[in-house]
Amino acid sequence: MTNSDTVPMNSRKDQLPPKKSNVPLIASIIGAVLIVIIIVVIILASSSSTNSSGSISQSNAQTTNKNILTPTPNNLVNELTQIPISEYNKIGTGDSLVSGLPSQLNSTPLVLNNKPEVLYMGDEWCPYCGAERWALILALSRFGIISNLYTAFSSSTDVYPYTPTFSLAKVKYSSPYISFVEVEMQTINHTPLQNPTPEENNLLNTIGNGSIPFIDIGGSWYSTANYDPQLLQGLSHKTIASNLSNPNTQSTQAIIGSANYLTATICSIDNNQPGRICNSSGVLAAKNSLKITP
Numbered sequence: 504m505t506n507s508d509t510v511p512m513n514s515r516k517d518q519l520p521p522k523k524s525n526v527p528l529i530a531s532i533i534g535a536v537l538i539v540i541i542i543v544v545i546i547l548a549s550s551s552s553t554n555s556s557g558s559i560s561q562s563n564a565q566t567t568n569k570n571i572l573t574p575t576p577n578n579l580v581n582e583l584t585q586i587p588i589s590e591y592n593k594i595g596t597g598d599s600l601v602s603g604l605p606s607q608l609n610s611t612p613l614v615l616n617n618k619p620e621v622l623y624m625g626d627e628w629c630p631y632c633g634a635e636r637w638a639l640i641l642a643l644s645r646f647g648i649i650s651n652l653y654t655a656f657s658s659s660t661d662v663y664p665y666t667p668t669f670s671l672a673k674v675k676y677s678s679p680y681i682s683f684v685e686v687e688m689q690t691i692n693h694t695p696l697q698n699p700t701p702e703e704n705n706l707l708n709t710i711g712n713g714s715i716p717f718i719d720i721g722g723s724w725y726s727t728a729n730y731d732p733q734l735l736q737g738l739s740h741k742t743i744a745s746n747l748s749n750p751n752t753q754s755t756q757a758i759i760g761s762a763n764y765l766t767a768t769i770c771s772i773d774n775n776q777p778g779r780i781c782n783s784s785g786v787l788a789a790k791n792s793l794k795i796t797p
């Protein structure tokens with residue numbers, strides 16, 4: 504006990520004790536409130552940091568997922584493979600958006616299982632292959648049933664990074680008219696995937712000059728990238744597929760126009776079967792452009 508707290512011995516007996524000050528109590532309350540506020544601020548800051556970190560991690564996860572192939576949902580496959588003939592007819596050749604037309608070959612016929620063979624060779628990382636697969640899948644679906652597609656993206660380090668596409672490495676295809684052979688030679692990370700046969704390598708190097716995508720249609724036609732992958736930039740698989748019913752979008756015009764050209768060349772090697780496809784106005788427009796006798 505300090506001197507200030509002691510009543511002098513000679514003080515009057517009837518002297519009232521001094522009133523105690525409220526300042527220490529108020530200061531204690533204010534201090535406690537400040538401590539609570541500081542604790543709340545720290546908790547909120549920590550929570551914000553965690554959420555921010557979580558958002559970054561989620562963003563990185565989304566980027567990483569683009570390197571992972573996933574089975575293509577059935578509804579997306581249906582949008583690709585069940586396009587009405589009328590949609591193909593509206594677009595025809597796709598006009599100037601389809602710039603790389605198939606070239607005619609005078610080569611040994613490609614035949615597999617007693618049917619004309621369509622050979623595709625490419626790499627999963629390749630953006631031009633990525634764009635061309637859309638048109639190829641559409642064209643093949645007009646002659647048979649295609650399944651076991653995997654959704655994919657092209658490489659992030661090449662031109663037109665993360666072009667939305669598909670992998671054909673595990674594809675299954677059945678048709679009464681043609682055979683289909685695919686060779687995805689490298690993964691999105693440029694690692695070996697499927698090995699071409701010596702004959703396939705020879706076709707790639709002699710006809711395609713080693714460039715991909717390479718499509719040999721029965722030894723009668725050669726096709727590569729038909730349109731610019733730039734048209735697919737910034738679009739999702741779902742958006743591109745949904746737009747296939749809208750002939751006014753550029754991606755649709757390029758994809759379906761390219762598919763009509765590929766369809767026309769396939770019709771030329773399988774005796775124009777089925778007739779409802781090979782004699783449709785969209786395919787006839789492509790045949791006329793390629794100078795194929797209907």
